[in-house]
Amino acid sequence: MIKNFEFFKEKIIDSEKKKIVLVGSEDREALISLKKAEKIGIADAILVGNKEITKKYCEELQINFEIIDSKTPESAVEIGVKLVNSGKGNILMKGLIKTSILLKAVLNKDWGLRKNKLLSHICAMEIPGIDRLLFVADGGMVIKPNLSEKIEIIKNSVEFLNDLGYANPNVAVISAVEVVNDAIESTIDAAILSKMNQRGQIKNCTIDGPLGIDNAINEKAAEIKKIKSKVAGKADLLIVPDINSGNFLGKSAIYLSKGTIAGVILGSRAPIVLTSRADEEKSKLNSIALAVYSTLKK
Amino acid sequence: MIKNFEFFKEKIIDSEKKKIVLVGSEDREALISLKKAEKIGIADAILVGNKEITKKYCEELQINFEIIDSKTPESAVEIGVKLVNSGKGNILMKGLIKTSILLKAVLNKDWGLRKNKLLSHICAMEIPGIDRLLFVADGGMVIKPNLSEKIEIIKNSVEFLNDLGYANPNVAVISAVEVVNDAIESTIDAAILSKMNQRGQIKNCTIDGPLGIDNAINEKAAEIKKIKSKVAGKADLLIVPDINSGNFLGKSAIYLSKGTIAGVILGSRAPIVLTSRADEEKSKLNSIALAVYSTLKK
Numbered sequence: 001m002i003k004n005f006e007f008f009k010e011k012i013i014d015s016e017k018k019k020i021v022l023v024g025s026e027d028r029e030a031l032i033s034l035k036k037a038e039k040i041g042i043a044d045a046i047l048v049g050n051k052e053i054t055k056k057y058c059e060e061l062q063i064n065f066e067i068i069d070s071k072t073p074e075s076a077v078e079i080g081v082k083l084v085n086s087g088k089g090n091i092l093m094k095g096l097i098k099t100s101i102l103l104k105a106v107l108n109k110d111w112g113l114r115k116n117k118l119l120s121h122i123c124a125m126e127i128p129g130i131d132r133l134l135f136v137a138d139g140g141m142v143i144k145p146n147l148s149e150k151i152e153i154i155k156n157s158v159e160f161l162n163d164l165g166y167a168n169p170n171v172a173v174i175s176a177v178e179v180v181n182d183a184i185e186s187t188i189d190a191a192i193l194s195k196m197n198q199r200g201q202i203k204n205c206t207i208d209g210p211l212g213i214d215n216a217i218n219e220k221a222a223e224i225k226k227i228k229s230k231v232a233g234k235a236d237l238l239i240v241p242d243i244n245s246g247n248f249l250g251k252s253a254i255y256l257s258k259g260t261i262a263g264v265i266l267g268s269r270a271p272i273v274l275t276s277r278a279d280e281e282k283s284k285l286n287s288i289a290l291a292v293y294s295t296l297k298k
Numbered sequence: 299m300i301k302n303f304e305f306f307k308e309k310i311i312d313s314e315k316k317k318i319v320l321v322g323s324e325d326r327e328a329l330i331s332l333k334k335a336e337k338i339g340i341a342d343a344i345l346v347g348n349k350e351i352t353k354k355y356c357e358e359l360q361i362n363f364e365i366i367d368s369k370t371p372e373s374a375v376e377i378g379v380k381l382v383n384s385g386k387g388n389i390l391m392k393g394l395i396k397t398s399i400l401l402k403a404v405l406n407k408d409w410g411l412r413k414n415k416l417l418s419h420i421c422a423m424e425i426p427g428i429d430r431l432l433f434v435a436d437g438g439m440v441i442k443p444n445l446s447e448k449i450e451i452i453k454n455s456v457e458f459l460n461d462l463g464y465a466n467p468n469v470a471v472i473s474a475v476e477v478v479n480d481a482i483e484s485t486i487d488a489a490i491l492s493k494m495n496q497r498g499q500i501k502n503c504t505i506d507g508p509l510g511i512d513n514a515i516n517e518k519a520a521e522i523k524k525i526k527s528k529v530a531g532k533a534d535l536l537i538v539p540d541i542n543s544g545n546f547l548g549k550s551a552i553y554l555s556k557g558t559i560a561g562v563i564l565g566s567r568a569p570i571v572l573t574s575r576a577d578e579e580k581s582k583l584n585s586i587a588l589a590v591y592s593t594l595k596k
């Protein structure tokens with residue numbers, strides 16, 4: 001159990017600096033978050049993109065990262081991905097570049113970063129009044145995962161949580177109800193995924209579902225419904241049915257619960273920080289911290 | 299725009315008392331919420347169910363409502379529905395009775411309460427720091443609505459909001475993204491529903507979508523994304539893609555945002571209060587207030 005994003009930042013400060021490779025570096029807002037990350041001592045950066053614009057922003061913002069010039073978005077992502085592949089960079093970050101171009105390069109068979117079967121998104125939420133970080137997958141990448149894709153999403157996420165120090169995270173497969181209902185597909189998948197975990201087909205975590213959000217994260221709610229489960233009330237990771245439901249959770253954490261979130265793409269050899277323009281600066285910084293911490297040797 | 303649930307309670311107190319018909323009245327928790335509703339002056343009740351057990355609870359709780367004996371759940375719902383149909387009762391409330399039995403009676407062709415094409419659920423959320431109530435449909439009844447069902451859900455919900463005093467509510471059809479993406483069905487439906495509203499096919503509201511939760515409810519978030527819309531940032535009602543995503547929103551309002559919610563079934567001649575055992579007492583009382591207020595002549 002990790003309480004908040006501060007935990008990562010504190011741990012990172014005492015470790016060797018990791019290099020974030022920002023591709024499409026002519027992105028003022030991304031540069032601001034990297035400046036902040038460097039200032040609090042959690043990351044260094046290499047910038048790949050239009051050198052002229054990038055340099056102008058760097059001077060204005062008084063930052064001094066290495067800049068590699070690139071004439072096209074395609075060459076920027078190729079340079080960036082290869083930097084991470086060679087070990088000169090440790091984490092890839094999306095700047096002013098289309099997500100599709102970035103992901104195509106990540107998935108390149110010759111020089112890409114693909115490691116697992118599927119790329120997936122994980123969101124971490126820090127919410128006032130909740131005693132621990134809650135992770136949600138996949139609210140950002142796979143639109144409507146089928147059962148096999150849910151297995152890959154869980155594998156990616158559990159591997160990441162293991163890297164963050166969760167030896168055996170509690171995984172709740174959530175749905176609108178906590179009983180199996182053959183009219184609600186997510187409850188069927190939840191039953192199957194639980195059994196696969198029990199049989200050792202999905203390892204290094206404890207999976208239970210279907211669970212409602214209430215009884216997944218709140219022990220009192222689980223007691224009222226008399227749910228016997230090692231996960232109920234103690235979930236670290238919520239597996240959602242689709243991108244809409246996961247996205248709504250992450251956004252309501254910010255806009256309804258006054259929380260902060262972080263998001264990272266998993267399944268590649270290095271985590272990818274992929275924040276959107278509308279994300280708050282705090283979110284961007286948290287995402288960097290989460291990605292960096294996951295790559296540290298513990 | 300209505301700020302909070304208190305608004306309804308205050309208005310109801312000055313009006314003629316409405317009768318809640320509790321079917322399956324041998325339900326201690328439901329009786330407690332009705333006692334509270336009577337105490338604060340927002341409702342009176344008729345109890346239909348096992349007279350012996352109901353009477354015992356009423357004596358214990360010191361409440362004094364009319365009790366109608368019924369030997370079976372089927373007869374209890376029939377009596378209850380007919381009471382509402384005849385005007386002796388104004389609102390139906392589910393007690394210790396299966397939802398399926400209750401709904402079957404509501405939909406009975408000879409003596410039921412069906413009014414619109416579809417029954418649907420609406421949830422109202424009061425969240426600290428949000429300046430107004432937010433309504434969500436459908437996170438409780440229709441599992442995976444297709445386009446026609448979404449139209450009916452909107453019609454039911456808008457009719458209800460009109461009854462609550464919203465002359466022309468802002469309806470956001472929400473999705474994970476605010477652009478039309480043919481891989482995400484909810485964005486396609488959102489575009490169609492917006493156009494139908496613009497052409498006058500869905501009336502008494504302003505519909506826009508796809509919108510993200512952030513830019514639906516938060517004006518600043520809408521500005522950042524440069525969304526031109528009468529609804530963005532000012533949504534009263536959020537139309538969700540399916541029961542999971544709506545259910546997660548309602549539950550996160552309670553368990554993540556420390557809010558309170560209310561839920562009512564719509565599409566019938568009278569609103570139906572259908573709370574679950576795990577619902578907080580506040581939720582039950584809010585649901586009663588919402589249902590009662592919607593039936594008042596304004």
